[in-house]
Amino acid sequence: MHPLRSIQKLLLALAVFCAVSSSAFAQAADIEALVKALPEGSYSDREKVVFDLAATGDERVAGLLGALGEGDLYVRQADGRVVTARRAGSDYTLRDALTGEELGAAPSSDIEKIRVNNRLRRAVSSAMGQLTLMSPDAAVRLAAAQSMLKTADPESLDLLNEALGKETDAQVKQAMEVARAAIVLKTEADAAGKAAAIKALAAHGNRETLAILTGALTTASPEFVPAIQQGIDRIEGRLAMWHGLQNVWYGLSLGSVLLLAAIGLAITFGVMGDINMAHGEIVMLGAYTTFAVQQVIRTSFPGLFDYSLAIALPLAFLVAAAVGIAIERGIIRWLYGRPLETLLATWGLSLILQQSVRTIFGPNNREVGNPSWMSGAFELGSLSITWNRLWIVVFALLVFAVLLIVLNRTSLGLQMRAVTQNRRMASSMGIRTPWVDAMTFGLGSGIAGMAGVALSQIDNVSPNLGQSYIIDSFMVVVFGGVGNLWGTLVGAFTLGIVNKFLEPYAGAVLGKILILVFIILFIQRRPRGLFALKGRAVEA
Amino acid sequence: MGMKLSRRTVLATALAGSLCLAAGISDAQEETIKVGVLHSLSGTMAISETTLKDTMLFLIDEQNKKGGLLGKKLEAVVVDPASDWPLFAEKARELIAANKVAAVFGCWTSVSRKSVLPVFEELNSILFYPVQYEGEESQRNVFYTGAAPNQQAIPAVDYLMNEEGVERWVLAGTDYVYPRTTNKILEQYLKDKGVAAEDIMINYTPFSHSDWQTIVSDIKAFGSAGKKTAVVSTINGDANVPFYKELANQGISAEDIPVVAFSVGEEELAGIDTEPLVGHLAAWNYFQSVDTPQNGEFIDKWHAFIGDDKRVTNDPMEAHVIGFNLWVQAVEKAGTTDTDAVIDAIVGLETPNLTGGIAKMLPNHHITKPVLIGEIQDDGQFEVVWETEETVPGDAWSDFLPESKMIEADWTAPINCGNYNTETKTCGGGS
Numbered sequence: 001m002h003p004l005r006s007i008q009k010l011l012l013a014l015a016v017f018c019a020v021s022s023s024a025f026a027q028a029a030d031i032e033a034l035v036k037a038l039p040e041g042s043y044s045d046r047e048k049v050v051f052d053l054a055a056t057g058d059e060r061v062a063g064l065l066g067a068l069g070e071g072d073l074y075v076r077q078a079d080g081r082v083v084t085a086r087r088a089g090s091d092y093t094l095r096d097a098l099t100g101e102e103l104g105a106a107p108s109s110d111i112e113k114i115r116v117n118n119r120l121r122r123a124v125s126s127a128m129g130q131l132t133l134m135s136p137d138a139a140v141r142l143a144a145a146q147s148m149l150k151t152a153d154p155e156s157l158d159l160l161n162e163a164l165g166k167e168t169d170a171q172v173k174q175a176m177e178v179a180r181a182a183i184v185l186k187t188e189a190d191a192a193g194k195a196a197a198i199k200a201l202a203a204h205g206n207r208e209t210l211a212i213l214t215g216a217l218t219t220a221s222p223e224f225v226p227a228i229q230q231g232i233d234r235i236e237g238r239l240a241m242w243h244g245l246q247n248v249w250y251g252l253s254l255g256s257v258l259l260l261a262a263i264g265l266a267i268t269f270g271v272m273g274d275i276n277m278a279h280g281e282i283v284m285l286g287a288y289t290t291f292a293v294q295q296v297i298r299t300s301f302p303g304l305f306d307y308s309l310a311i312a313l314p315l316a317f318l319v320a321a322a323v324g325i326a327i328e329r330g331i332i333r334w335l336y337g338r339p340l341e342t343l344l345a346t347w348g349l350s351l352i353l354q355q356s357v358r359t360i361f362g363p364n365n366r367e368v369g370n371p372s373w374m375s376g377a378f379e380l381g382s383l384s385i386t387w388n389r390l391w392i393v394v395f396a397l398l399v400f401a402v403l404l405i406v407l408n409r410t411s412l413g414l415q416m417r418a419v420t421q422n423r424r425m426a427s428s429m430g431i432r433t434p435w436v437d438a439m440t441f442g443l444g445s446g447i448a449g450m451a452g453v454a455l456s457q458i459d460n461v462s463p464n465l466g467q468s469y470i471i472d473s474f475m476v477v478v479f480g481g482v483g484n485l486w487g488t489l490v491g492a493f494t495l496g497i498v499n500k501f502l503e504p505y506a507g508a509v510l511g512k513i514l515i516l517v518f519i520i521l522f523i524q525r526r527p528r529g530l531f532a533l534k535g536r537a538v539e540a
Numbered sequence: 541m542g543m544k545l546s547r548r549t550v551l552a553t554a555l556a557g558s559l560c561l562a563a564g565i566s567d568a569q570e571e572t573i574k575v576g577v578l579h580s581l582s583g584t585m586a587i588s589e590t591t592l593k594d595t596m597l598f599l600i601d602e603q604n605k606k607g608g609l610l611g612k613k614l615e616a617v618v619v620d621p622a623s624d625w626p627l628f629a630e631k632a633r634e635l636i637a638a639n640k641v642a643a644v645f646g647c648w649t650s651v652s653r654k655s656v657l658p659v660f661e662e663l664n665s666i667l668f669y670p671v672q673y674e675g676e677e678s679q680r681n682v683f684y685t686g687a688a689p690n691q692q693a694i695p696a697v698d699y700l701m702n703e704e705g706v707e708r709w710v711l712a713g714t715d716y717v718y719p720r721t722t723n724k725i726l727e728q729y730l731k732d733k734g735v736a737a738e739d740i741m742i743n744y745t746p747f748s749h750s751d752w753q754t755i756v757s758d759i760k761a762f763g764s765a766g767k768k769t770a771v772v773s774t775i776n777g778d779a780n781v782p783f784y785k786e787l788a789n790q791g792i793s794a795e796d797i798p799v800v801a802f803s804v805g806e807e808e809l810a811g812i813d814t815e816p817l818v819g820h821l822a823a824w825n826y827f828q829s830v831d832t833p834q835n836g837e838f839i840d841k842w843h844a845f846i847g848d849d850k851r852v853t854n855d856p857m858e859a860h861v862i863g864f865n866l867w868v869q870a871v872e873k874a875g876t877t878d879t880d881a882v883i884d885a886i887v888g889l890e891t892p893n894l895t896g897g898i899a900k901m902l903p904n905h906h907i908t909k910p911v912l913i914g915e916i917q918d919d920g921q922f923e924v925v926w927e928t929e930e931t932v933p934g935d936a937w938s939d940f941l942p943e944s945k946m947i948e949a950d951w952t953a954p955i956n957c958g959n960y961n962t963e964t965k966t967c968g969g970g971s
Binding site for chain 2: 043071115121150207208210212213215216217218239246247250253254257355358362363365369370375377384386388462504508512
């Protein structure tokens with residue numbers, strides 16, 4: 001090789017290297033200065049810092065901003081270094097926020113959290129949208145597109161166009177197109193472009209695009225107003241249809257909660273005729289069993305948390321059934337045929353149960369977590385269906401089906417029906433009626449306990465849990481027809497749906513009153529409820 | 541309802557009976573100054589009020605360690621009004637007439653306070669009321685150590701308007717006097733600020749409402765009108781947990797539609813997984829997370845007293861701390877626990893609050909307080925994102941309601957009136 005040429009080459013390489021490294025150095029210093037500025041100043045100053053950071057385009061910034069949004073970013077007090085901190089025992093393990101360099105552990109007094117408010121969080125998620133739009137992960141790109149739709153920042157239009165050209169995933173592409181349309185609507189694009197954007201938004205037709213169109217209505221130039229208005233009308237028309245469907249779903253979901261609360265009572269009150277005022281408290285015991293199970297799982301087997309409800313269900317059944325049998329053996333069996341005394345005794349019992357739970361677990365709400373499969377929602381058209389409600393509907397129907405099978409297909413069920421229809425004859429046939437009574441009451445209570453597991457997912461777990469359901473449960477059983485399980489099912493769902501259709505018009509308070517009035521009138525007309533039981537049992 | 545009342549009554553009477561017996565025994569040993577504690581230990585409100593009972597026992601214990609008051613030991617007389625409003629009046633009477641307490645610390649709901657007012661007036665005793673309330677009241681025998689609407693609701697709305705740029709408002713509350721009055725004030729305030737009537741949605745729900753699907757989806761629909769929307773929540777007690785769960789499940793995050801609550805504190809959050817709620821707001825005058833030496837010392841002592849370092853502290857607890865310290869000072873200044881002397885002595889007294897400021901008892905029997913806006917964190921605590929620069933004096937009669945803006949309360953001479961009309965210069969309220 002010619003020596004001169006090689007020297008030339010070397011010099012060139014050196015020059016290039018110097019240029020690159022000095023610019024890289026300048027940028028690094030720049031980022032570091034920005035990071036240093038992150039904890040200081042007002043929220044609006046810091047919002048600017050977030051955008052400046054995002055504008056550097058440095059790949060480390062995404063991780064940094066992500067940590068900021070999550071609230072994992074801290075300042076080390078000794079040297080003002082910005083770090084990410086994760087809790088490890090009583091201390092925190094620190095890493096440099098930018099480089100990820102390990103900085104060892106520190107007690108919480110050595111670091112100060114960088115405060116984030118909603119405004120800053122919004123800035124972070126919009127910056128993250130720009131930074132992660134090209135991410136290899138489709139889910140991340142989708143989230144990025146959605147966050148761009150929310151901010152609709154005209155400056156990110158070029159970026160979005162670029163991403164749109166590369167996008168292959170249909171769902172992400174659609175989200176990007178909607179975001180692009182929202183941005184175009186804000187910019188000074190030509191008339192054709194704007195008209196296309198309005199069309200795209202109207203075609204997508206959900207609440208978010210409705211919000212964008214409604215917002216644009218006031219700012220858009222007059223020539224577009226009719227088109228926008230048309231788009232809004234179109235979306236609203238579609239949403240109105242979904243709204244009806246949504247009310248039915250909410251009604252079913254409320255109905256399933258009523259069904260769960262009432263189904264145990266349908267056995268003890270409906271089939272056996274015992275007025276059990278402590279029914280609500282048995283539901284509460286089921287909820288507290290769930291709490292206890294989760295508590296054990298949290299401390300000893302954290303990996304099992306998603307199965308906690310499955311573990312709690314049989315336990316809650318057993319606990320509640322045991323308490324139920326004890327109540328039947330200890331109190332109710334001495335009071336058969338004396339409804340007023342039963343009512344008073346079980347009522348006193350409900351107070352005792354409530355106060356004992358209050359003494360043992362404290363008067364405060366206990367935290368029962370939702371397993372991951374019970375959190376969040378999914379979209380069905382424009383209907384957003386929450387997972388916990390869906391599972392509760394499924395669960396309520398399942399419990400109902402199992403109960404029907406037990407009553408109609410097992411020997412215990414046969415004996416139960418025999419005893420309730422004609423106690424003396426059943427006894428003459430060799431059925432141990434006291435045993436059947438205890439088992440029936442245990443079954444009804446056990447099911448109430450299982451209902452408690454489900455209710456712990458949507459309501460407070462507090463000593464007052466039972467109180468709020470006892471009235472509703474009696475209402476459902478009486479409305480549906482005492483002694484008839486199908487009546488309870490239909491009654492629960494009817495009341496749920498009627499309630500949900502009334503609520504938007506009458507409000508929650510008046511809605512509830514109207515339902516009560518409706519039931520009173522109904523009972524006047526049909527004293528035995530929807531499905532009256534026929535036969536000798538009624539006269540007995 | 542009738543059944544509910546009587547079953548609570550039975551329980552409460554039994555409990556109170558045993559407690560009175562205990563009080564009677566210790567009475568014989570030495571002469572003490574008795575302090576009444578009137579908080580529900582059973583029933584719906586036990587969830588919030590039990591902690592306040594413990595707080596009072598803690599404060600009295602602390603004072604006795606310092607040698608008591610006027611050379612005598614303090615003694616707590618605890619009764620349980622069992623979340624039953626008429627029973628509050630009965631128990632108050634029992635405390636004052638039978639137990640001869642020097643002052644009573646108690647009540648939570650406005651309706652319980654209203655039910656005991658005539659008793660305190662008739663028997664001329666003192667009540668310290670520690671909870672934020674709707675205002676429109678000032679009574680000679682009552683000291684309001686919680687926030688008046690101008691110390692909580694109005695600054696919170698200002699914050700949302702200025703910092704978050706909110707233009708559309710949902711006022712959601714439980715259906716009783718505090719939310720209704722607060723929302724009335726807020727609605728007027730928003731309209732004065734130029735918010736159109738169609739940009740305000742008001743919604744009420746019954747106590748312990750648990751099915752929030754329709755309302756949350758209504759809020760979602762209301763929020764999709766192209767303007768920044770926020771929810772101002774006066775939802776009370778246990779209805780909050782299902783409300784926040786539904787918000788989280790329907791995917792409403794604080795970045796889209798923030799909820800600012802006036803009745804949700806550390807105690808209420810203890811029952812929820814707060815991960816999905818991060819960023820929702822609460823307006824109070826105290827948060828456990830406030831980093832001051834006074835607060836740190838208070839929390840440490842409280843944990844030591846209660847024997848559980850997981851127990852949270854909250855705003856009404858701080859109100860009791862302030863109220864108790866002011867009362868102790870007033871008794872020392874007056875040299876007696878006599879009601880009239882204490883009422884005269886207490887106005888103008890100052891005591892440090894736990895957030896680094898000074899609480900001063902004003903002539904209208906309200907106190908000065910800082911206003912803090914906190915965002916919910918994933919550990920169930922609040923992080924202060926905004927606070928007033930100085931403490932705000934409590935205003936008994938709202939300046940934003942036409943029927944009460946000319947009314948002032950002043951329990952010092954020469955006015956000596958709880959509803960003095962500054963226009964007609966007479967004592968006796970509005971037109």
